[in-house]
Amino acid sequence: MEYFFWTEQMSVGYHGQPLIENVGIRLKKGEILTLIGPNGAGKSTVLKSIARQLALLAGTVYLDGRSLGRMSGTELSQKMAVVLTEKLRAEMMTCEEVVATGRYPYTGRFGILSARDRAAVSEAMELVHVTEIGERDFTRISDGQRQRVMLARAVCQEPEIVILDEPTSYLDVKYKLEFLSVLQALRKKKGLTVVMSLHELELASKISDKILCLNGRYVDRFGTPEEIFEPGYIAGLFGISSGSYDEENESMELEAVGGEPQVFVIAGGGTGRAVYRRLQRQGTAFATGVLYRNDLDYPVAKALAAACIAADAFEPIPDCAAEAARARIDSCRRVICCKEAFGSFESVNRELLSYAERQKKEIETIGKRKG
Amino acid sequence: MKRQKKARYAAVFFLLLAGVVALSAVNVCMGSVRISLPDIVKSMAGREIDETTGRILWDIRLPRTLAVLILGGALALAGYLLQSFFHNPIAGPFVLGISSGAKMAVALVMVFLLARAVRLSSAALILAAFLGAMLSMGFVLLMARRVSQMSMLVVSGVMIGYICSAVTDLVVTFADDSDIVNLHNWSMGSFSGITWENVAVMSVVTIPVVMLVFLMSKPLSAYQLGEAYAVNMGVDIRLLRILLVLLSSVLSACIVAYAGPISFVGIAVPHLIRSFLGTAKPILMIPACFLGGSAFCLFCDLLARNLLAPAEISISTVTAVFGAPVVLWILIKRNKEKAV
Numbered sequence: 150m151e152y153f154f155w156t157e158q159m160s161v162g163y164h165g166q167p168l169i170e171n172v173g174i175r176l177k178k179g180e181i182l183t184l185i186g187p188n189g190a191g192k193s194t195v196l197k198s199i200a201r202q203l204a205l206l207a208g209t210v211y212l213d214g215r216s217l218g219r220m221s222g223t224e225l226s227q228k229m230a231v232v233l234t235e236k237l238r239a240e241m242m243t244c245e246e247v248v249a250t251g252r253y254p255y256t257g258r259f260g261i262l263s264a265r266d267r268a269a270v271s272e273a274m275e276l277v278h279v280t281e282i283g284e285r286d287f288t289r290i291s292d293g294q295r296q297r298v299m300l301a302r303a304v305c306q307e308p309e310i311v312i313l314d315e316p317t318s319y320l321d322v323k324y325k326l327e328f329l330s331v332l333q334a335l336r337k338k339k340g341l342t343v344v345m346s347l348h349e350l351e352l353a354s355k356i357s358d359k360i361l362c363l364n365g366r367y368v369d370r371f372g373t374p375e376e377i378f379e380p381g382y383i384a385g386l387f388g389i390s391s392g393s394y395d396e397e398n399e400s401m402e403l404e405a406v407g408g409e410p411q412v413f414v415i416a417g418g419g420t421g422r423a424v425y426r427r428l429q430r431q432g433t434a435f436a437t438g439v440l441y442r443n444d445l446d447y448p449v450a451k452a453l454a455a456a457c458i459a460a461d462a463f464e465p466i467p468d469c470a471a472e473a474a475r476a477r478i479d480s481c482r483r484v485i486c487c488k489e490a491f492g493s494f495e496s497v498n499r500e501l502l503s504y505a506e507r508q509k510k511e512i513e514t515i516g517k518r519k520g
Numbered sequence: 521m522k523r524q525k526k527a528r529y530a531a532v533f534f535l536l537l538a539g540v541v542a543l544s545a546v547n548v549c550m551g552s553v554r555i556s557l558p559d560i561v562k563s564m565a566g567r568e569i570d571e572t573t574g575r576i577l578w579d580i581r582l583p584r585t586l587a588v589l590i591l592g593g594a595l596a597l598a599g600y601l602l603q604s605f606f607h608n609p610i611a612g613p614f615v616l617g618i619s620s621g622a623k624m625a626v627a628l629v630m631v632f633l634l635a636r637a638v639r640l641s642s643a644a645l646i647l648a649a650f651l652g653a654m655l656s657m658g659f660v661l662l663m664a665r666r667v668s669q670m671s672m673l674v675v676s677g678v679m680i681g682y683i684c685s686a687v688t689d690l691v692v693t694f695a696d697d698s699d700i701v702n703l704h705n706w707s708m709g710s711f712s713g714i715t716w717e718n719v720a721v722m723s724v725v726t727i728p729v730v731m732l733v734f735l736m737s738k739p740l741s742a743y744q745l746g747e748a749y750a751v752n753m754g755v756d757i758r759l760l761r762i763l764l765v766l767l768s769s770v771l772s773a774c775i776v777a778y779a780g781p782i783s784f785v786g787i788a789v790p791h792l793i794r795s796f797l798g799t800a801k802p803i804l805m806i807p808a809c810f811l812g813g814s815a816f817c818l819f820c821d822l823l824a825r826n827l828l829a830p831a832e833i834s835i836s837t838v839t840a841v842f843g844a845p846v847v848l849w850i851l852i853k854r855n856k857e858k859a860v
Contacts, residue, residue, distance in 0.1 A: 200751075200752060201751060201752075202751055222751075224754075225754060229752065231748070231752045233749070235749075237745050237749055238607065238746045239745065240794075241794065241798060241800045242799075242800070250741070250749075250753070253753045253754070254754055256738070258735070258738065259738055259803055260737070260738040
């Protein structure tokens with residue numbers, strides 16, 4: 150299959166100073182591309198350059214086999230819609246009127262809406278669920294509503310490609326999901342190609358067919374989410390130094406408390422995460438174990454614990470692990486047990502608890518202990 | 521809801537038209553010599569009336585009223601275009617110093633040529649005013665590149681206005697005594713002494729410009745949303761901006777050439793019209809502003825001529841009294857909106 154949207158040797162920047170050179174994007178029709186990268190990495194600059202808001206410093210952008218730079222303004226406006234971070238000035242305009250400005254490329258000399266234009270406007274508003282605020286003043290609605298009105302505006306422009314700059318930033322979780330669902334629906338229904346920037350990495354990895362990673366100097370990676378989200382990559386891209394990002398579980402944790410562990414946590418099956426985070430908040434260094442590497446607690450433990458004793462999944466826990474855990478308990482003042490009951494394959498952890506009791510450690514139990 | 525809006529637009533246009541017609545009639549009738557409506561109708565129908573009355577009607581009142589109508593509309597429209605251009609509700613030819621620039625150029629040319637006993641044609645006056653307007657506009661544009669704050673832009677416009685006025689005053693000081701009276705009157709702003717030839721030239725300049733502006737209402741509506749969005753909507757921003765600068769300068773120049781600088785109409789009228797219409801759509805605003813400007817200036821000129829008759833007050837004095845409160849109202853309202 151041929152590419153629908155691609156760039157060749159594209160260089161972008163301001164005032165003739167290249168910020169990012171040689172940007173190579175290749176998208177098939179109906180694919181969703183997300184730009185990720187730290188603040189100031191050039192996501193908006195790339196988007197603006199694609200949308201012809203900024204002159205390209207070099208190279209060409211192709212849409213449907215034709216150079217974007219050679220298209221007339223009207224032609225471009227019928228093929229490409231934008232939702233930018235710049236506020237749309239809407240003096241004395243209702244939301245519906247704002248949406249209707251999307252029909253601009255299709256109306257005549259004086260911009261009078263035809264019946265077909267009106268139908269497209271109400272269909273777009275229906276799709277994005279803004280029909281009920283249609284008569285409200287655009288300047289007097291919430292940021293989230295505004296963002297959805299802007300999407301409706303882009304939809305009724307009937308573009309083949311839509312450029313969105315951080316479209317979900319102001320949305321609550323419900324509308325984030327809804328916004329992205331609408332994009333998916335449009336892609337399915339109308340073969341819409343999407344290029345956007347997102348700050349929410351966990352959303353980017355879910356919705357994107359392709360991801361472009363920018364680091365402020367060059368395109369670091371371009372590929373599918375599986376190719377991008379390799380362990381350790383995000384921390385490098387964003388230069389994360391305080392805290393951590395776990396690509397496989399798409400979760401971030403604050404910085405671990407360093408130093409000699411004061412507390413040993415016995416957990417497993419997701420029971421320990423809340424305790425780990427509480428200890429981090431209190432600034433207490435802790436050790437935990439023994440956890441299987443596929444345990445729900447493991448990613449958080451790995452990010453937050455000063456010491457984490459882990460064992461390979463689907464294998465019996467080796468004696469050396471149990472030995473290491475006992476050594477840790479010896480050096481800790483306190484032991485927290487997060488398990489209400491131990492299953493048959495957790496005998497090591499059960500023994501650790503009774504070992505702690507025998508060593509007269511101060512023991513805190515989370516939940517109701519059975520038996 | 522939509523029908524309500526349409527009814528509102530229709531009502532506003534009807535009232536504006538009715539206002540322009542009624543005020544024109546009153547303007548023609550009232551003055552140091554009263555002319556009765558039947559006499560006007562009679563004279564217009566080509567029948568004989570008292571000769572002096574006829575002279576006053578045809579040589580003074582009618583051209584003056586027509587000029588006020590045309591120039592008032594042009595002034596309001598120039599204000600509207602500048603407000604759209606700068607995305608600034610208190611921009612206008614007067615506050616941005618464009619009127620003063622035009623005034624300075626006209627005064628220079630007048631004094632220079634009158635000293636050599638050359639009579640100035642209307643077209644030459646407009647040309648001089650246009651050059652002066654463009655000069656100020658150039659300064660304002662330079663400032664606009666450096667300051668993004670709307671209040672700063674206006675302040676720099678006012679400063680340019682002061683500089684231009686100072687130069688004008690200097691020129692007037694060195695002018696011959698006989699010229700000073702004329703110049704002084706004119707530089708304060710006045711519609712007096714308009715001839716049919718003037719009316720003809722101003723119509724030829726203004727009417728095509730107004731039509732052109734009306735044809736630009738669609739790209740203007742896109743431009744209002746912000747430049748980034750206008751670009752995406754396929755608008756040639758550079759061309760539109762150049763047109764806006766040129767057309768608003770031509771309109772401002774035309775007014776200054778005939779009536780001198782007139783304050784506040786350019787800001788107050790578009791703002792009032794916008795709140796009457798309840799929309800900022802250019803396709804409605806452009807004709808409505810023109811009518812509103814006409815009506816406003818007809819009203820103000822009526823007062824200027826009649827309040828202290830037979831003496832005349834400068835038109836700016838009257839427009840300021842009615843226009844300045846509107847500007848204050850805009851500022852207060854905007855401040856409140858920002859606070860919300």
